[in-house]
Amino acid sequence: MTTTSSDLYPVTRLADVREATAAAGVGALLLTPGPDLRYVTGYDALALERLTCLVVPADGDPFMVVPRLELPAAEHSPAARLGVEFVPWDETADPYALVAGRVGPVATVGLADRMWAMQSLRFRAAMPGAGQVLAGSVLRGLRMRKSAGEIAALREAGAAIDAVHAQVPDLLKAGRTEREVGRDIAEAILAAGHATVDFVIVGSGPNGASPHHELSDRVIQAGDPVVVDIGGQMPSGYCSDSTRVYSVGEPPAGFAEYYEVLRRAQDAACAAVRPGVSCEAVDAAARDVIAEAGHGDHFIHRTGHGIGLETHEEPYIVSGNTEPLAPGFAFSVEPGIYLPGRHGARIEDIVVCTDTGHERLNNRPRDLVVA
Missing domain, CATH: 3.90.230.10 (Creatinase/methionine aminopeptidase superfamily)
Structure with a gap:
């Protein structure tokens, strides 16, 4: 049996993740390139100093902030099947402020386990009222039990x-x-x-x-x-x-x-x-x-x-x-x-x-x- 993208990254997974986020009492998951992002969307995004971040609010529609030059790659990735809104940002923009503005005030955010330290610190500065936890604490139950x-x-x-x-x-x-x-x-x-x-x-x-x-x-x-x-x-x-x-x-x-x-x-x-x-x-x-x-x-x-x-x-x-x-x-x-x-x-x-x-x-x- 040869597995397909649909087998590995079903469109229902995003809803499961949002439900787990709400159940954990986390306001939003912030998933940067790495295994957490790939698990949720199938997108094996490049890890760059420019921010790519899937945002999964506990209450609201998910969206993905991407550098404009990475937008074609995102649109051709398995994430496009999920109906996620892609929000491109330009070189002089502040993507961390963009995420913070769209998420709004939340008590806690879950950061991808493999997020770079410089990105987590930028999110802390952009969202000073939000405590930070590992997204793995939300995703572990889903990721451990393989489909x-x-x-x-x-x-x-x-x-x-x-x-x-x-x-x-x-x-x-x-x-x-x-x-x-x-x-x-x-x-x-x-x-x-x-x-x-x-x-x-x-x-x-x-x-x-x-x-x-x-x-x-x-x-x-x-x-x-x-x-x-x-x-x-x-x-x-x-x-x-x-x-x-x-x-x-x-x-x-x-x-x-x-x-x-x-x-x-x-x-x-x-x-x-x-x-x-x-x-x-x-x-x-x-x-x-x-x-x-x-x-x-x-x-x-x-x-x-x-x-x-x-x-x-x-x-x-x-x-x-x-x-x-x-x-x-x-x-x-x-x-x-x-x-x-x-x-x-x-x-x-x-x-x-x-x-x-x-x-x-x-x-x-x-x-x-x-x-």
């Missing part, structure tokens, strides 16, 4: 990154550097259909014990375990993220044993996913297996993060998060074991909570792959 179209887009992203992992064993050779392998993987991510490469982690040998190592000029050696964590954004805007572990020849003593513990922990966490189960319970399902095997101190991060238009978004699968899972929640399940100075391992799949359980969106084998 059928969004899940289809994430499924496409999962299949695309799986196709890249299928090529990795042929790229990992003793004598190559992590950076050389990473360059080939980045090319494969684009060739598999992604619009952008968001990250490429190739952690060989001791570098595998650093979860966010990325790339270096270290030469991969025979016997090295290699953690490969990769992801990108599809043309739909939805993201991929998956980790597999490879060994260049036979792995070092003890590695296969703790890798098997990790595999069981990841399976246990995925099996725990179903509606009503808390986010922290999924984290505990993985953590308990690892701790019982004596590696509790070697699992140093949360079990997962939400994914959608951002690689990392709510919900977070971590101790202390009592949020109950609901159908449509999409997130990573990625426990890890890291032995500093030696090596490490992580297995990551994107999982969607369904009506009765879960669906994995990554389907490459999870066994240790000897390249």
Whole structure:
């Protein structure tokens, strides 16, 4: 199934956002370029020093302030289907005063989570009587619960990154550097259909014990375990993220044993996913297996993060998060074991909570792959 703009950004979403804004007691949402704006309208606007801002009042019609030179792009974006009024402004105008005048006096405004600081400060000066909160507090309930179209887009992203992992064993050779392998993987991510490469982690040998190592000029050696964590954004805007572990020849003593513990922990966490189960319970399902095997101190991060238009978004699968899972929640399940100075391992799949359980969106084998 190929998702369309209408699947991902339905015309009803704007009404849902306005209703959520009113329910939260926020006078208006102010959404500048970034994932919040794209979620509501489908418009992947350029982030510029010139203000582009969708205004969603709790009571009143939404409108979008755009620099006049960006008006053609806005009019040809998915936002045009929503019937939003475009309000262009000229180079010598003050768009912040324009927004403030049209919104009128309100007690609170919600600012896009990724709004630039200079823009939030300009809004504070233009609307001194309005308190500022994060728009994410209004949008989180909508963005966490993915629609059928969004899940289809994430499924496409999962299949695309799986196709890249299928090529990795042929790229990992003793004598190559992590950076050389990473360059080939980045090319494969684009060739598999992604619009952008968001990250490429190739952690060989001791570098595998650093979860966010990325790339270096270290030469991969025979016997090295290699953690490969990769992801990108599809043309739909939805993201991929998956980790597999490879060994260049036979792995070092003890590695296969703790890798098997990790595999069981990841399976246990995925099996725990179903509606009503808390986010922290999924984290505990993985953590308990690892701790019982004596590696509790070697699992140093949360079990997962939400994914959608951002690689990392709510919900977070971590101790202390009592949020109950609901159908449509999409997130990573990625426990890890890291032995500093030696090596490490992580297995990551994107999982969607369904009506009765879960669906994995990554389907490459999870066994240790000897390249």
